[in-house]
């Protein structure tokens with residue numbers, strides 16, 4: 001008998017976990033890998049909490065077979081991972097490092113032999129340092145280099161990989177890397193920020209064409225965007241205007257060129273002369289139709305006008321009394337609100353994936369060997385229920401990926417922010433499936449979950 005309280009998902013729904021190369025692989029200087037901007041940035045004093053780095057990370061480069069076994073234990077039918085560009089091309093361009101494609105070749109074969117569909121991201125922030133030395137994403141030439149790299153990877157894996165994402169969260173790569181300087185390459189320049197934005201998007205469009213030209217099997221191509229659910233802190237004109245500015249910088253600066261073929265006028269005006277020259281044909285390249293869009297969702301942003309905030313006078317508010325993780329407000333309804341908005345306002349592709357969703361919890365192992373990460377279970381349950389609601393309303397959501405498979409290197413926050421369904425003891429690299437991982441397995445087995453209790 002079917003259980004009426006179960007929120008069931010459509011047949012063929014993809015249940016997966018997500019990772020990124022620099023955050024899990026380690027082996028930073030092994031098997032011919034070149035240095036990336038994150039290797040350099042981690043060596044800048046004060047850049048990363050506790051001076052940590054991704055040199056070893058979760059040591060996935062050496063433990064990938066064990067990690068595949070753990071994925072089977074979780075029961076996932078999809079895995080989203082990224083390719084380290086400097087493993088393929090140590091200098092970003094030129095000679096291919098044979099050991100690089102070989103590694104991902106084995107990983108893809110291992111996934112497929114376990115019935116796990118690979119979802120490959122080409123760029124999750126680890127630009128080869130050699131390209132940064134030539135201006136990085138602020139240099140238009142990097143866009144073409146990215147397309148060339150995409151073609152090399154597709155030539156090698158495209159007979160087996162059919163789901164491709166060009167970029168992960170270009171907003172973060174552009175703004176956090178080039179305006180706030182909290183991520184590599186650690187710049188603080190308005191001009192570099194908008195140049196990087198345009199060139200990341202151009203690179204996306206060029207790579208879409210390269211993937212379609214190279215892959216022997218018809219690929220499904222998309223990208224993963226970090227989109228925000230944004231609320232003004234009050235109904236004052238100033239706060240509403242600040243929220244609109246933030247919406248322009250985070251959401252519309254990407255959604256509009258990708259799905260409408262033009263940049264939003266108000267955000268272009270905000271950028272002013274800092275925005276680079278948009279050459280003829282750029283927007284047509286950027287807006288090439290996609291097969292899917294990936295959305296990464298974690299939190300909402302409550303925005304107010306802040307006259308003391310440099311550059312755009314945008315401030316954040318943490319409403320009192322709400323629930324917060326180590327990093328952000330926990331706000332599940334924002335996921336459905338965001339999905340509804342995006343599908344209503346944009347001609348998005350007919351497949352949508354939640355390519356990242358998760359929560360950092362300071363997980364520890366109890367004396368009996370269990371990791372009781374009850375907050376993660378509650379978070380995932382509430383957000384997956386939102387996805388179910390969106391599907392019930394007719395939105396074409398085809399899969400959901402937990403960030404992350406393993407505890408890993410959380411960029412400037414280092415290792416204390418644990419996002420994994422699997423606990424990693426970084427001293428020994430011992431892996432332990434957390435309670436949330438076992439819970440996720442039950443969701444996958446049932447292809448559904450029980451509705452969370454209303455609070």
Ligand code: IFM
Pocket residue numbers: 020023169296356403410
């Ligand atoms: O760890 C990151 C990931 O690399 C990109 N999206 C957000 C995650 C959590 O901060």
